Amino acid sequence: MATRDELEVQATSEIEAAKPINKSENGVVSEFSDADYAQAITDLTNSKWDNQENGWLYARKAAYPSIGDQLDMQYHDAVDGTTTWKDAVAKVKSDNPKPS
Numbered sequence: 001m002a003t004r005d006e007l008e009v010q011a012t013s014e015i016e017a018a019k020p021i022n023k024s025e026n027g028v029v030s031e032f033s034d035a036d037y038a039q040a041i042t043d044l045t046n047s048k049w050d051n052q053e054n055g056w057l058y059a060r061k062a063a064y065p066s067i068g069d070q071l072d073m074q075y076h077d078a079v080d081g082t083t084t085w086k087d088a089v090a091k092v093k094s095d096n097p098k099p100s
Contacts, residue, residue, distance in 0.1 A: 001052060001099070002048075002052060004045070004049055007045050007048040007049055007052070008041065008045045009042035010048065011041050011048060012041050012046040014044060015037060015040050015044060017042050019037075020032070020050045021036075021037070021040065022062045023036065056096050056097065056098055056099060057098075059095075059096040060071060060092055060093070063090060063095065063096060064089070064092050070088070070089075073085035073088060
C-alpha cells in the first residue's frame, strides 16, 4: 500500500499533466490559480487515500444483493435446506477481501 506522501506525489503528477485546468465563475472562464491547483492536489490525494483505505468496503457494498433479495435467499434457504445466502455473502467477501 502506498503512503499518503506517495499518493500526494501521484496526485501532483496527475494535476501537473492535466494543466491548464480552467474554471468558470459567474460566466467567466479562467485558469486555476495556484491555490486552486493546490486544492485540487489535496482533493485528489484525499480521494486516492480514501479509495486505498476503503475501496474494498465500497466494492463490497456495491456487490451485495439488495436486502430484499438477501431476505428472500434466507427464506428459501430455511425452507429448502440450501445455503444460497451464505454462499452469496462468502463470494462477495472473497471477491473483495478486507486488507490486513
